[in-house]
Every structure is written in structure tokens, then in C-alpha cells.
Amino acid sequence: MSTRKTSEPFWWGLFSVGGVVAAFLVPVHLFIHGLAVPLGWIAFPHARMLALVGQPLVKVYLFVLIALPLYHWAHRFRFVLEDLGLHALRAPIAVGCYGSAVAGTVGTLWVLLRL
Amino acid sequence: MAEETITLEVTRYRPREDREPRAQAFTVPYRKDWVVLDALNHIKDRVDGTLTYRWSCRMGVCGSCGMMVNGVPKLTCAAFLRDYLPGPIRVEPLAYFPVIRDLVVDIEDFMGKLRRVMPWIIRRTEQPLTAGEYRQTPAQLEAYKQFSMCINCMLCYAACPVYGLSPLFIGPAAIALGYRYNLDSRDEGYHLRQPILAEAVGVWQCTFVGECSAVCPKGVDPAAAIQRSKVAGAKDWFLSILLPRGGRS
Amino acid sequence: MSAPPAPRPGLYYPKMPATWWLRRPAYLRFMLREVSSVFIAIFLAVLMVQVYRAGQGPEAYAAFLERLASPGWIAFHAVALGFALYHSVTWLKLTAVVQVVRLGEHQVPPRLVAAGAFAFWGILSLAILFAVLLRS
Numbered sequence: 001m002s003t004r005k006t007s008e009p010f011w012w013g014l015f016s017v018g019g020v021v022a023a024f025l026v027p028v029h030l031f032i033h034g035l036a037v038p039l040g041w042i043a044f045p046h047a048r049m050l051a052l053v054g055q056p057l058v059k060v061y062l063f064v065l066i067a068l069p070l071y072h073w074a075h076r077f078r079f080v081l082e083d084l085g086l087h088a089l090r091a092p093i094a095v096g097c098y099g100s101a102v103a104g105t106v107g108t109l110w111v112l113l114r115l
Numbered sequence: 116m117a118e119e120t121i122t123l124e125v126t127r128y129r130p131r132e133d134r135e136p137r138a139q140a141f142t143v144p145y146r147k148d149w150v151v152l153d154a155l156n157h158i159k160d161r162v163d164g165t166l167t168y169r170w171s172c173r174m175g176v177c178g179s180c181g182m183m184v185n186g187v188p189k190l191t192c193a194a195f196l197r198d199y200l201p202g203p204i205r206v207e208p209l210a211y212f213p214v215i216r217d218l219v220v221d222i223e224d225f226m227g228k229l230r231r232v233m234p235w236i237i238r239r240t241e242q243p244l245t246a247g248e249y250r251q252t253p254a255q256l257e258a259y260k261q262f263s264m265c266i267n268c269m270l271c272y273a274a275c276p277v278y279g280l281s282p283l284f285i286g287p288a289a290i291a292l293g294y295r296y297n298l299d300s301r302d303e304g305y306h307l308r309q310p311i312l313a314e315a316v317g318v319w320q321c322t323f324v325g326e327c328s329a330v331c332p333k334g335v336d337p338a339a340a341i342q343r344s345k346v347a348g349a350k351d352w353f354l355s356i357l358l359p360r361g362g363r364s
Numbered sequence: 365m366s367a368p369p370a371p372r373p374g375l376y377y378p379k380m381p382a383t384w385w386l387r388r389p390a391y392l393r394f395m396l397r398e399v400s401s402v403f404i405a406i407f408l409a410v411l412m413v414q415v416y417r418a419g420q421g422p423e424a425y426a427a428f429l430e431r432l433a434s435p436g437w438i439a440f441h442a443v444a445l446g447f448a449l450y451h452s453v454t455w456l457k458l459t460a461v462v463q464v465v466r467l468g469e470h471q472v473p474p475r476l477v478a479a480g481a482f483a484f485w486g487i488l489s490l491a492i493l494f495a496v497l498l499r500s
Contacts (some may be wrong), residue, residue, distance in 0.1 A: 008319035022404050023455040028449045028489035032408050032496055034441030038432040039459035042496060046422040053415055062415065066266035066408045076398045079322045083395070085382035086462065098303060104409070107202055112414045130374035186388065214376040221375055254469045276391060279380045322393045323458065342462040 011075055011098055018072030025065055050115075067105040073114045074101035119145040121196055123154055123201035125166065128214050135213060139307045140203065143326040151199075151206060155218075168218035175332060178268030180286040183207040188270035197281050209273035211282075225269055228285050229313055232293030236302025249301040259299050262295035264333040264341055271327035271337050277320055285312070287327035287337035294340040297347075313348035321345075397454050400447035408442050456481040 036042040052058050074097040081093050120142045123186035143154045151171055159166045170180040173192045180191045182359050185205050212220035272289035278286050291314050296302050312318055321341045328338040385391040417428040460478035
């Protein structure tokens with residue numbers, strides 16, 4: 001059985017999970033944090049933000065919300081670049097995209113854990 | 116009274132003489148019940164006998180008359196002139212395939228890929244004829260039936276930009292047929308077939324454009340077959356990491 | 365993996381232009397769907413920075429929120445919201461087709477699965493929104 005010859009299933013698995021998270025959670029958070037709070041429709045004072053992100057469960061939630069869709073981005077962006085004709089650079093593109101997602105995961109962990 | 120006509124812009128390509136295909140316009144009689152294939156037959160019989168294309172059954176079963184009609188892969192025996200009024204209608208060979216002559220494309224690549232996925236029932240041991248047929252319940256038939264409707268017309272390949280970009284991709288129809296046998300309750304060949312579907316140039320190349328399913332004249336959904344094979348492939352992969360000594364039978 | 369087939373003399377091999385995705389509306393919709401991930405990723409990076417700034421103190425956090433209120437960022441987030449919604453709609457629709465859901469021997473029609481997914485998405489979004497509204 002040779003299903004382990006390629007690492008594609010691993011990245012595709014992360015892509016799928018990230019896609020689900022992005023589909024269910026991102027629009028409402030984008031509305032809240034990208035539009036409603038900056039425009040003053042919803043107040044989100046610093047004390048409340050700090051109290052929220054200090055809770056372990058909220059940290060786990062934020063990790064899922066931020067880190068997993070990064071793999072969704074990495075997978076799709078990799079194929080967008082290939083689709084635009086960069087087929088010869090397949091290997092470096094894959095390393096760059098998935099590598100960025102891994103870096104983003106580490107960065108998210110770092111930000112959340114030092115709070 | 117002048118006869119109603121419609122213009123077809125047909126791709127012509129003469130091997131070894133032309134460097135690139137070019138379009139040639141033909142004006143043919145317009146009949147409400149004519150399909151593009153009828154118009155091509157009219158051209159070949161009455162205007163230019165050198166026009167080359169494939170066709171056979173004229174009734175959407177043989178799968179040989181697939182061409183690009185106004186840029187969309189179609190069975191020309193099912194593409195009515197009346198749906199393209201007032202014309203002109205562009206008729207081109209199936210996209211992404213090498214062109215042999217005029218509207219005839221090279222299907223060797225597809226035939227090779229079809230053989231690779233082993234689209235037949237595989238048994239560990241064949242039961243003797245005296246034991247009778249392998250029986251199935253209606254639900255077991257339903258599980259794979261839509262995928263067995265494929266007529267190998269290759270319209271799905273001509274709709275698939277992934278195949279155009281990376282010709283090594285096994286492609287929609289072959290994967291759908293491989294998947295069809297994986298779903299068959301009489302089949303025992305998953306362990307032989309799935310590694311081929313799940314190799315790097317297999318299902319993982321697919322970006323789910325979805326056009327393969329949109330153009331299929333038989334209502335097959337190759338895109339779904341591919342995504343489900345990805346799910347199966349991912350399951351196998353993670354299982355093989357968790358249970359390195361062969362978790363599955 | 366087999367080697368690419370060697371080109372045979374006499375055959376014409378069509379080339380794929382880098383602009384192939386402009387050729388058909390369905391291809392363009394596909395490309396927009398894929399590009400939605402870029403907008404989502406940028407938003408999440410901004411969200412990560414917002415959390416980071418919150419950890420730096422009230423001044424840093426307020427300054428960051430002020431920056432997000434600039435017309436440029438508001439415009440970006442408005443466009444990004446459009447893309448995020450497009451991702452959700454396409455993702456849930458396609459997942460419903462791919463994921464076979466069975467009730468006993470029968471397959472639940474994909475339309476019904478999609479309806480369920482959309483309902484869940486709506487309820488979840490409202491719940492998150494109300495949680496934020498009620499406690500602010």
C-alpha cells in the first residue's frame with residue numbers, strides 16, 4: 001500500500017478543516033472586528049478584550065479561528081499561483097505557502113500564550 | 116423564398132502542413148431539428164469532403180462526437196442549431212487534447228489513464244460459474260449507479276483547466292470510473308485502485324473547479340467522486356500514520 | 365508517476381494562456397472563490413495583531429482600533445466580508461454535494477444537507493454576534 005508516498009493528503013486534510021472553520025466563523029468575526037467595532041457600532045473596550053483573551057477557552061477558540069484557515073489559504077493560494085502559469089515553480093511555491101501557514105501557526109501560538 | 120441559413124466557424128488543421136489550426140466558415144441550411152453534427156455531415160457530404168471529425172451513434176450513447184461548441188464541450192449530436200441562433204457557431208476540437216486533424220483529437224492519453232484505474236470488477240478469488248451471479252441489493256446498486264453512466268466522451272477533460280495545466284492529471288472520468296468500482300459491493304480491488312487514484316497526479320491535483328460535472332451529458336458527477344476519493348485518501352493516510360503496520364485490511 | 369508523454373510529430377498541442385480563467389464565467393467564479401482565501405487570511409492576520417496589541421496595553425489597542433477605522437481599512441474589510449460570504453456559500457453548497465449523509469439505507473438529498481448547513485451557519489453567526497453585543 002503506497003498511500004504514504006505523497007504528503008498531499010496531510011495538507012489537504014488541514015485545508016478542509018480550515019475551510020470549514022472559515023466558512024462557519026470568519027464572516028461574523030469579519031463583520032464584528034473589521035467593520036462594527038472600528039465604525040463604533042459595537043463597543044469593544046480594552047479591558048473587555050483583555051479579560052476575554054485571558055480565558056484559556058477563548059485562547060483555544062482564537063487559535064482554531066486564526067491558525068486553521070491559514071492552511072486553507074496556503075492550499076488555495078498554492079494552486080492559484082500554479083493556475084496563473086507558474087507551473088515550473090511548483091515545489092518552491094508549495095514550500096512557501098505551507099511554510100507561511102506553519103509560521104502563522106507558531107506566531108498565533110506565541111501571541112496567545114504570552115497574554 | 117431564400118432558404119434560411121446559419122454559419123459555422125469550423126476549426127481546420129492539416130497535420131504536417133499547418134503550423135496552427137485556423138477557422139473556416141461554412142454556411143449551411145438552417146433546419147429547426149438539426150444538430151451541429153447534422154450541419155457537419157452536410158458540409159462533409161456537399162461542400163468539403165476533407166472535413167474530419169468523429170461520430171457514430173447520433174443519439175448520445177457512443178460518446179465520440181464531443182467538440183467545443185461556442186467554447187463549451189458538447190456532444191454535437193445533442194447540440195441543436197436552434198439553441199445557437201442567429202450564429203455563427205464556433206465548432207472546435209475538444210480543448211486541452213492534442214489535435215490530430217481538424218476536429219479529431221488524440222485520445223491515447225485518456226485511454227491509458229482509463230486502463231490505469233482498472234475500471235472492472237476485481238475479485239481476490241473468482242467464484243465458479245455454478246455459484247451463479249454476484250447479487251446486489253437495490254441500495255448497493257444505487258451507491259455507484261450514477262457513476263456507471265459514463266460514456267467516455269471526454270467532455271469533462273475538455274472542461275477541466277487542471278487537465279489543461281498539468282496533462283499528467285488522471286482526470287475526471289477516469290477517477291469517477293475508478294471510484295465507481297471502489298463503491299461496487301461485488302468489488303475487492305480497493306487496495307489496488309485507491310493508491311492510483313490517491314497518488315500525487317491523482318485526486319490531489321483537482322482544485323474542484325466543478326465544470327466536469329456541469330458539462331457531463333450523462334449526469335455523472337465526477338467532481339463529487341474526486342472529492343470523496345480525497346476524503347478516503349486522507350483517511351487512509353492518517354490511519355497509516357497512526358497504525359503504521361497496516362491498519363486496514 | 366509516469367513521465368509526460370513525448371510530443372508526437374504532426375499533432376498540434378494547444379497551449380494554455382495564463383488568462384484562461386477569463387474565458388468562461390464559471391472559471392472566473394472559481395478563481396474568485398480561490399482568491400477569497402487571501403482576503404480571509406489577511407483579516408485573520410489583522411485579528412492576530414489586534415490581540416497582540418491588546419496585550420501591549422490600552423494605548424496600543426486604542427491606536428490600533430483607530431487605524432482600523434481609516435477609510436482604507438474599512439473598504440478592505442467591506443470587500444473582504446463579501447469574499448468571506450462567497451467562500452461560506454460556495455463551501456457549504458459544495459460540501460453538501462460531496463458529503464454523503466445517510467439516514468438508514470437512504471441518502472439525504474444534498475439540498476437538504478445544504479439547507480441544514482446554512483441554518484447552522486446562520487444560528488452560529490447570530491449566537492456569536494449576540495454574545496458580543498450583550499456583553500459589551
